[in-house]
Amino acid sequence: MKNSHLPPSEKNKIDPEDIRAAYQSSVQLIVYEGGLSWHTTSVFIHFATLLIAGAVFPAFLGSVNQRLIAVVGLIFSVAGFAASIMWWSMVARNRRYYEFWFYSARELEKMMHSEIQTFQRGFEFSRGNEVSVANIIMKFKFIERIRMKSNLNLFYGLFTLIFVLLGIINVYRIIIEF
Numbered sequence: 001m002k003n004s005h006l007p008p009s010e011k012n013k014i015d016p017e018d019i020r021a022a023y024q025s026s027v028q029l030i031v032y033e034g035g036l037s038w039h040t041t042s043v044f045i046h047f048a049t050l051l052i053a054g055a056v057f058p059a060f061l062g063s064v065n066q067r068l069i070a071v072v073g074l075i076f077s078v079a080g081f082a083a084s085i086m087w088w089s090m091v092a093r094n095r096r097y098y099e100f101w102f103y104s105a106r107e108l109e110k111m112m113h114s115e116i117q118t119f120q121r122g123f124e125f126s127r128g129n130e131v132s133v134a135n136i137i138m139k140f141k142f143i144e145r146i147r148m149k150s151n152l153n154l155f156y157g158l159f160t161l162i163f164v165l166l167g168i169i170n171v172y173r174i175i176i177e178f
Contacts, residue, residue, distance in 0.1 A: 019111045026105035033098035037091050041152070044087040048159050051080035055166040070173035077167035084163055088156035095149055 054076035106119035130139045
């Protein structure tokens with residue numbers, strides 16, 4: 001244990017260098033998690049686009065059998081639904097880590113010199129409050145205040161709904177072909 005040789009009153013004091021290192025690590029992890037959610041979403045868009053195309057236009061099979069085309073369309077719809085839920089879950093989890101590192105950095109920042117307020121001001125700024133940075137007053141406009149978490153939930157929810165609707169359409173196509 002690092003502080004085992006110190007008297008009890010000194011053991012609970014945290015070395016400012018440890019705080020700085022933890023703060024720096026938190027900031028790096030925030031950047032990593034933010035980039036990861038965008039990368040994950042980008043991959044999903046490509047994959048989902050292919051699945052939508054397969055669910056809507058399964059004629060790539062080269063078959064004129066409408067039953068087979070409808071069944072393949074349904075399979076693509078179900079795969080798209082499952083993929084939407086899986087990716088939504090991954091990104092939601094990723095955003096939770098992002099929040100964890102953000103709040104951790106904010107907590108560590110409070111242990112540092114009082115002039116260091118990057119995350120404290122960022123938090124106030126994200127809540128729609130005015131902040132002053134380098135003597136410049138900044139405030140989000142309404143559309144800018146919509147949280148990334150809300151946007152991602154809307155985005156993945158919309159894709160999930162698209163695949164549910166495509167599934168219903170393909171089930172209908174199967175029923176009318178039998």
